[in-house]
Amino acid sequence: MLSALRDKVGQVLLPGDTFVCQPEDTLSLSASARKDTAVCGPGLRRSGDRVTVCVSGLLRHKAPNVFWIQAHGKRYVPAKGECVIGIVTAKSGDVFKVDVGASELASLSYLSFEGATKRNRPNVQVGDLVYAQFLVANKDMEPELVCIDGAGRANGMGVFGAGGLMVKVSLGLVRRLLAPGSELMADLSGLFPSEMVLGLNGRVWVKSSSLQQTLIITNLLQSCEHLSNEQRRALFLKGQTGGAVTGSRLGLPCVHNCGIFMQKITEYFVLCIGNYGSKIGVLIASFEISI
Amino acid sequence: MEVCSSTDISLREFGCEQNLLSRPDGSASFVQGDTSVLVGMYGPAEVKVSKEIYDRATLEVLIQPKVGLPSVRERSQEQCVRETCEASLLSFLHPRSSLTLILQVVHDDGSLLSCLLNAACMALMDAGLPMSCLFCGVTCAINSDGQIITDPTAAQEKECRAILTFAIDSTDHKVMMSSTQGSFSVHELQQCIAVCQNASEKIFEFYRDSVQRRYSKTL
Numbered sequence: 001m002l003s004a005l006r007d008k009v010g011q012v013l014l015p016g017d018t019f020v021c022q023p024e025d026t027l028s029l030s031a032s033a034r035k036d037t038a039v040c041g042p043g044l045r046r047s048g049d050r051v052t053v054c055v056s057g058l059l060r061h062k063a064p065n066v067f068w069i070q071a072h073g074k075r076y077v078p079a080k081g082e083c084v085i086g087i088v089t090a091k092s093g094d095v096f097k098v099d100v101g102a103s104e105l106a107s108l109s110y111l112s113f114e115g116a117t118k119r120n121r122p123n124v125q126v127g128d129l130v131y132a133q134f135l136v137a138n139k140d141m142e143p144e145l146v147c148i149d150g151a152g153r154a155n156g157m158g159v160f161g162a163g164g165l166m167v168k169v170s171l172g173l174v175r176r177l178l179a180p181g182s183e184l185m186a187d188l189s190g191l192f193p194s195e196m197v198l199g200l201n202g203r204v205w206v207k208s209s210s211l212q213q214t215l216i217i218t219n220l221l222q223s224c225e226h227l228s229n230e231q232r233r234a235l236f237l238k239g240q241t242g243g244a245v246t247g248s249r250l251g252l253p254c255v256h257n258c259g260i261f262m263q264k265i266t267e268y269f270v271l272c273i274g275n276y277g278s279k280i281g282v283l284i285a286s287f288e289i290s291i
Numbered sequence: 292m293e294v295c296s297s298t299d300i301s302l303r304e305f306g307c308e309q310n311l312l313s314r315p316d317g318s319a320s321f322v323q324g325d326t327s328v329l330v331g332m333y334g335p336a337e338v339k340v341s342k343e344i345y346d347r348a349t350l351e352v353l354i355q356p357k358v359g360l361p362s363v364r365e366r367s368q369e370q371c372v373r374e375t376c377e378a379s380l381l382s383f384l385h386p387r388s389s390l391t392l393i394l395q396v397v398h399d400d401g402s403l404l405s406c407l408l409n410a411a412c413m414a415l416m417d418a419g420l421p422m423s424c425l426f427c428g429v430t431c432a433i434n435s436d437g438q439i440i441t442d443p444t445a446a447q448e449k450e451c452r453a454i455l456t457f458a459i460d461s462t463d464h465k466v467m468m469s470s471t472q473g474s475f476s477v478h479e480l481q482q483c484i485a486v487c488q489n490a491s492e493k494i495f496e497f498y499r500d501s502v503q504r505r506y507s508k509t510l
Contacts, residue, residue: 012503015379015416016424016461045381045421054381054421056502072505073419075316075335077385103335103388139386226508 001051002038002065009061013069017053043069073171076101076201078137083157085166085199086145088128096124098132098145101168101201105142108132112146114154122159129161129205131197160197164207167218171202173225184224187233191217191240216240300490302429302442303402307409307501309417315393317418321410323442325400328407330414335388342389348382352392354407357399367470368404372411375428375458375468379412381421390420401445402430404456404470409494416502425461427494429487430454433475439483441490455483459491 004019040046043055044067053059057071076084078100086098086106096108108130113122124130132145147157177185177198188196194208194217204221208214220239224232303324312318315331322328335348342349352373354365376392392414394407408428415422432443432451440447448454453473457466466484475483 012499012506014425014461014499014502015422018462043421052423054423055419056416057419058506071419072310072417073316075418077335103337103385105337139384228508 002036005038005051005059005067006061008059009067011059012057013053013059014056015052015054019051021049037065039066041066041068043071070172074202076171078102078106078134078143080134080137082137082200083131083133084145084201085197085203085205086130086132086201088124088126088130091124091126096130098130100143100145100199101203102143106134106145107142108145108147112148113158114148114152124159128159129166130159131157131199133157161205164195164205165214165218166203166205167222169202169204169222170225171200173221174198174200174202174204177204183229184232187236188217188221191220191236300441300486302490302493303444305409305494305497307413307497309413309501309505315418317414317416317420319410319413319417320397321406321413323402323406323409324444325398326402326406327397328403328410329395329397330410331393331395332391332414332418332420333393334390334418334420335385336391338387338389343387346383346386348380348385348388348390350377350380350382350390350392352376352411353394355393355395357396368407371404371456371458371468371470372407375408375426376411376415378467379422379424379426379460380415381423384421399445401443401448402456404428405430405442408456408458408468413498413501416498423462425495425498426458426467427461427491427498428456428458429490429494430456431483431486431490433473433479433483437479439479439486441486453479455480455487457484457487459488461491461495464488464491 001019001021038051040051043053043057045052045054053069055069055071057069059067060070061067084100086100086108088096089099089105090097094110096110097105098108100106110116110121110124116122130145130147132147134143135146136144147154149155176182177188192208192213194206194213197205204218206214206217206221208217216239220236224235227235306322308320310318311320312331315333317332318330320327320329338349350373352369353361354369354372355361356365372392372394380390382390392411394410396403405428408426412426416425429441430443431439431441432448432455433439433453434447434451440451443451443454451473453471453475455469455471455475458468459465460467
């Protein structure tokens with residue numbers, strides 16, 4: 001079966017495709033004992049002696065024997081150990097409820113921060129961004145987040161986000177950015193000096209030295225997903241040099257909170273910046289990038 | 292099962308596009324001849340406590356007709372699509388979540404239910420939901436001469452005495468759902484099932500081609 005799996009690496013598989021144990025996979029009694037196991041990752045399910053594909057995508061392989069299906073997706077499903085960006089939505093007793101973009105709100109205890117004790121509570125408000133990892137994440141239980149690692153250190157996790165912009169991208173794009181030796185990441189970091197936090201739930205937070213640069217980085221990030229390497233480099237070059245943000249239509253005074261990217265309408269990237277009091281709807285500004 | 296030689300297993304031209312809407316988690320558009328359907332899929336998302344099921348995902352299907360408000364006909368189509376999707380989705384992997392499928396009829400020129408089923412399957416694949424198998428919808432009609440026409444247009448449907456729609460699964464090519472109207476004999480029913488099973492092969496090949504095309508640009 002390993003050979004059947006290996007043959008299909010790099011091919012597109014659909015739900016329902018099956019890999020069965022071939023007769024030649026059986027071990028002979030005289031052969032030395034060897035472990036011929038395949039580790040099935042996301043998208044592959046084992047039922048009895050067959051491995052079935054349950055998501056459509058490309059079959060990927062990592063030596064020596066790990067196989068998984070790489071699928072395009074936008075909806076995040078929590079998995080243990082993954083680091084995500086969450087938005088604190090409520091404070092109930094000693095636990096914060098955090099929205100991670102999944103089907104349930106995750107819980108984050110106030111003691112799961114570095115140096116937090118019952119007397120020394122962390123300064124977390126509703127609406128804050130937190131970078132945390134899943135301690136418990138399975139289909140049967142409520143997901144739990146922590147902002148410390150096994151040794152009790154923060155290790156980059158915790159509350160963050162003053163002055164930056166968080167946008168939602170597809171899950172595949174974040175995985176590409178986090179892959180070691182990613183060219184996309186190298187190109188992005190060469191644009192402007194900036195700080196980025198990448199959550200595996202498809203959320204990316206960017207902060208650069210000015211608002212325009214932040215917006216340029218986020219807009220380029222969202223548009224470069226389906227471009228080839230050359231097209232992307234050409235676009236980034238234009239964004240860095242020639243592309244100048246031609247100014248806001250509505251003359252906003254300043255940005256208070258993180259803007260949330262609303263929608264891309266052809267060349268205009270409509271941005272929602274905060275809520276202003278009791279006004280119906282949100283104040284929007286549109287920035288036109290001239291490329 | 293012997294198929295009558297006068298049957299015509301010709302299907303109209305298909306077209307499909309995935310991931311065309313930016314907001315839903317999965318979206319697809321399926322075109323069969325002139326019949327066109329657009330689907331948006333949301334999930335697994337939060338579910339109201341009154342609707343949650345402790346061990347499975349709650350699937351909601353909404354069909355919007357081209358003109359007017361959804362009526363009883365749409366409700367019965369929704370039930371057909373929902374039963375088929377629930378049979379093929381691995382919904383036990385997402386308990387206490389909701390999956391919402393919204394189908395908009397863009398144009399109806401016959402074989403609407405099968406177009407809805409095909410579009411729903413493509414949207415579920417696009418959203419990356421775990422499925423045990425794919426399904427496709429095939430409509431066939433029996434006209435007054437006893438001829439079986441696959442994928443009839445609206446004009447052909449009007450002249451026929453029976454219209455049968457089947458949902459066929461991709462692994463065993465078995466019938467998952469059937470919705471029929473009109474009168475026909477048992478023998479004709481079995482012939483229609485055989486014809487639809489043959490036609491479903493073409494549709495599954497088309498699914499594979501379109502998904503391959505979609506992933507061909509992945510670096």
